[in-house]
Amino acid sequence: MTTAAATTIKARQRPGDRIFSSATVISGSLILAVLAAVAIFLLVESLPAFVAGPDDFNGDITNFWSYVGPLVFGTIYSAVLALLMAVPVAIGIALFISHFAPRKLAQSLGYLVDLLAAVPSVVFGLWGIGVLAPLVQPFYTTIVDWFGWFPPLAGPASGTGRTIFTVSIVLAVMILPIITAICREIFLQTPLLHEEAALALGATRWEMIRMAVLPFGLPGIISASMLGLGRALGETMAVAMVLSPSPEVIFQLLTAQNSNTIAANIALNFPEAHGVGVNILLATGLVLFVVTLLVNMLARVIINSRKAFSGAN
Amino acid sequence: MSSVTEASPLTNSLTAGKLPRRSALWVLLASWAVSAAVFAMLYLSGAVDGFNIVGTVVFGTVLYCVAIYVLSRLVEGSRKAKDRLMTALVTAAFVIALLPLISIIYTTVVNGLPAFLTPTFFTSSQRNVVGAGGGVLHAVIGTLFVTGMATLISVPIGLLASIYLVEYGRGRLAKAITFFVDVMTGIPSIVAGLFAFALFALLFDDPGIRFGFGGAIALSVLMIPVVVRSSEEMLKLVPNELREAAFALGVPKWLTILKVVLPTSMAGIVTGVMLSIARVIGETAPLLIIAGFTASMNYDLFSERMMTLPVFVYTQYANQGADSQAFIDRAWAGALTLILIVMLLNGLARLIAYWFSPKLGR
Numbered sequence: 001m002t003t004a005a006a007t008t009i010k011a012r013q014r015p016g017d018r019i020f021s022s023a024t025v026i027s028g029s030l031i032l033a034v035l036a037a038v039a040i041f042l043l044v045e046s047l048p049a050f051v052a053g054p055d056d057f058n059g060d061i062t063n064f065w066s067y068v069g070p071l072v073f074g075t076i077y078s079a080v081l082a083l084l085m086a087v088p089v090a091i092g093i094a095l096f097i098s099h100f101a102p103r104k105l106a107q108s109l110g111y112l113v114d115l116l117a118a119v120p121s122v123v124f125g126l127w128g129i130g131v132l133a134p135l136v137q138p139f140y141t142t143i144v145d146w147f148g149w150f151p152p153l154a155g156p157a158s159g160t161g162r163t164i165f166t167v168s169i170v171l172a173v174m175i176l177p178i179i180t181a182i183c184r185e186i187f188l189q190t191p192l193l194h195e196e197a198a199l200a201l202g203a204t205r206w207e208m209i210r211m212a213v214l215p216f217g218l219p220g221i222i223s224a225s226m227l228g229l230g231r232a233l234g235e236t237m238a239v240a241m242v243l244s245p246s247p248e249v250i251f252q253l254l255t256a257q258n259s260n261t262i263a264a265n266i267a268l269n270f271p272e273a274h275g276v277g278v279n280i281l282l283a284t285g286l287v288l289f290v291v292t293l294l295v296n297m298l299a300r301v302i303i304n305s306r307k308a309f310s311g312a313n
Numbered sequence: 314m315s316s317v318t319e320a321s322p323l324t325n326s327l328t329a330g331k332l333p334r335r336s337a338l339w340v341l342l343a344s345w346a347v348s349a350a351v352f353a354m355l356y357l358s359g360a361v362d363g364f365n366i367v368g369t370v371v372f373g374t375v376l377y378c379v380a381i382y383v384l385s386r387l388v389e390g391s392r393k394a395k396d397r398l399m400t401a402l403v404t405a406a407f408v409i410a411l412l413p414l415i416s417i418i419y420t421t422v423v424n425g426l427p428a429f430l431t432p433t434f435f436t437s438s439q440r441n442v443v444g445a446g447g448g449v450l451h452a453v454i455g456t457l458f459v460t461g462m463a464t465l466i467s468v469p470i471g472l473l474a475s476i477y478l479v480e481y482g483r484g485r486l487a488k489a490i491t492f493f494v495d496v497m498t499g500i501p502s503i504v505a506g507l508f509a510f511a512l513f514a515l516l517f518d519d520p521g522i523r524f525g526f527g528g529a530i531a532l533s534v535l536m537i538p539v540v541v542r543s544s545e546e547m548l549k550l551v552p553n554e555l556r557e558a559a560f561a562l563g564v565p566k567w568l569t570i571l572k573v574v575l576p577t578s579m580a581g582i583v584t585g586v587m588l589s590i591a592r593v594i595g596e597t598a599p600l601l602i603i604a605g606f607t608a609s610m611n612y613d614l615f616s617e618r619m620m621t622l623p624v625f626v627y628t629q630y631a632n633q634g635a636d637s638q639a640f641i642d643r644a645w646a647g648a649l650t651l652i653l654i655v656m657l658l659n660g661l662a663r664l665i666a667y668w669f670s671p672k673l674g675r
Contacts, residue, residue, distance in 0.1 A: 014565050014567075016565060016567045016568065017565055017566055017567050019567075020566075020567035020570070020571075021477075021481055021566075021567070023473055024473045024474065024476045024477035024480070024481055025477055025481070025486075026473075027469070027470045027471075027473035027474040027477060028473070028474040028477040028478065028482065028486065028487075028490045029486070029490075030470055030474070031470070031474055031490055031493065031494060031497070031537060031538070031541070032489060032490060032493055034497075034534060034537070035493055035496075035497055037508070037512070038500070038504065038505075038508040038534065041508055041511040041512050041515065042504070042507060042508060042511055044511070044515065045511035045514065045515065088406070089406045089409055089410060090406075091406075092402060092403045092405070092406025092407065093403075093406050093407045093410050095403050096403045096404055096406060096407040097407070100400060100403055100404065101407075109407070111663070112411065112414070113407075113410055115414060115656075115659070116410065116413070116414050118591055118592075118595075118655045118656065118659050119414075119417055119595075119652065119655070120594075120595025120596075120597065120623055120648075120651050120652070120655065121595065121596075121597060121598075122595065122597040122623045122626045122627050122648065122651075123417060123421060123595070123626070123648045123651065123652060124417070125627070125630075126421075126626065126630060126644060126645065126648055127413075127416070127417045127420060127421075129630075130420060130424070130645075131416060131417075131420050173410075173413045176410055180410070204392055204393055204395070204396035205396055205400070206395055206396040206399040206400070207392065207396070209399075227499060230499040230501075231499070233501065234499075234500070234501020234502065234503065234504065235501070236501070236502065236503045236597070236598035237597045237598055237623075237627060241627070241630065241631070263501055263503045263598065266503055266507070266598075266602070267503060267597075267598050267601055267602075270601070270602050271601065271605070271606075274520075274521070275520075278514075278520060281507075282507055282510075282511060285503065285504055285507040288501060288503070288504060289500070289501070289504045292499060292500065292501055292504070293496065293499075293500075295499075296495075296496045296498075296499035297496055299499075300492060300495045300496055303495075304492070
């Protein structure tokens with residue numbers, strides 16, 4: 001009688017099915033809950049920082065916003081510099097792997113670049129201090145001698161090489177793999193017919209790339225850069241180890257005084273912090289979280305809007 | 314150069330105006346040779362001390378870019394010349410990316426080996442060690458415990474969530490989860506550490522809380538999205554025919570997933586999990602915040618500070634004692650251990666993917 005009346009045949013509900021499907025739903029929702037919890041707990045714990053008075057800060061800082069201001073500046077300054085260095089190189093690598101390297105080698109070469117992503121950030125920090133900073137320091141002295149009239153390059157040059165520019169180089173190396181990986185995927189999705197049409201009309205390989213691959217991949221390049229920016233904003237240990245910090249806004253790239261970044265400031269001061277000091281550091285962490293969240297969300301929206309009409313589907 | 318094309322009228326007109334095969338290679342070798350000669354002369358004349366290999370390669374490559382552009386422009390025209398120049402630049406970009414990788418691995422091995430090879434390095438902790446000697450046993454144990462716990466938390470949640478996304482999820486919730494998992498992959502690691510700290514400081518009302526389990530929670534926040542993404546990709550690869558065949562035989566959906574879908578995609582899922590472990594095992598900042606650091610052994614995740622390898626590297630470098638070289642040596646040796654573990658995990662993951670992945674039909 002049930003089959004006669006029902007318009008659709010319903011499968012019998014088994015307990016196993018119910019338990020299993022609700023377990024998956026709960027796990028999925030848990031991820032959203034965790035993200036919300038990160039925001040809520042950070043906010044609750046950082047409330048005391050927003051009302052902290054001049055006594056709670058070192059030096060002549062009067063409130064939280066004048067404390068976090070230079071840190072936000074340093075964070076964005078170093079990340080943008082890193083991005084400016086990393087994006088052209090990453091596009092080059094992605095093009096090399098997707099369109100220039102021999103087909104058989106391409107995948108292994110991709111793994112090589114991915115290996116760079118596997119190096120722990122603390123090792124990048126050691127390398128930045130032990131190898132990179134001494135290597136670039138002589139160049140800094142020369143650059144300051146020659147181009148010191150240009151404000152960002154003004155001296156005196158750092159004697160150790162532990163400047164915000166060195167940090168940006170390290171950050172650029174660290175975000176190369178993620179930008180490269182996404183650009184590579186996007187470039188490989190270029191409709192083959194566009195490429196073949198360009199080649200058939202007599203374009204050289206570079207003209208084909210400029211006419212077919214790059215215009216198609218532009219949104220992908222933009223969102224990959226933003227994801228790289230998000231990584232560079234939040235990178236902690238490499239900055240904490242390499243940079244010689246100072247609590248001010250400083251535009252000079254090559255001097256011994258540099259604006260610190262939020263993440264590095266937390267890592268350097270958290271082990272010794274107590275009382276309201278902990279809340280202040282948590283509040284700077286909240287600022288960092290909001291900034292990276294916005295950057296990442298924007299990047300994902302751009303990627304997702306592209307997915308609908310990409311050549312992949 | 315143009316005399317080549319004019320002086321040989323018998324050349325095939327289609328290949329005329331083209332540099333001979335392999336000319337790019339020869340030009341590259343020639344420019345490196347010229348550059349080497351210049352640097353050798355500088356060295357012999359005493360202007361610089363030591364023969365500069367890096368300078369030779371860099372200067373030679375720049376010289377190559379200029380030479381091939383000029384040569385190609387004279388023989389093949391401006392369009393082809395631009396093509397050759399861009400090919401050179403794109404290849405150079407790839408080589409530039411490899412330089413830091415090679416440099417990092419080389420310096421870590423060279424600086425890390427002396428302390429790495431001391432007999433006590435893997436058999437003792439840093440307790441009561443002031444100068445040279447001591448080891449990383451406490452840090453290795455801590456890393457194994459914290460990362461193992463993080464894996465135990467992340468894999469079930471991540472796997473079930475990816476099953477939801479692929480097998481059950483339709484509509485708004487699934488879309489929201491997909492979007493925010495992607496966003497979560499971009500959370501800075503230090504924020505995850507601060508979250509774990511804020512959570513447990515509130516729960517236990519202890520403003521100076523440090524313990525290993527908190528570190529595992531922080532790492533899980535970083536690990537879950539990676540596990541979800543990779544497992545989701547793998548589950549999507551399972552052909553729908555397999556599911557339909559199981560349904561047609563009357564197998565319930567949950568058993569279909571457990572007995573058909575999961576075994577088929579197991580190799581890929583294991584690979585993804587190992588790559589995600591490799592990603593979080595090197596995280597320093599969250600563990601520095603919530604797990605803290607110590608010089609002693611600690612086998613209990615739920616009380617007291619717990620040392621981990623990345624934090625060991627950082628503290629050895631940051632808090633150098635009187636005999637600073639011993640501390641720096643240990644930092645490099647710790648870094649070498651860490652890189653070895655990460656590379657091992659990566660290599661194993663790739664091998665599993667290679668061995669057990671479903672073979673493509675011929």
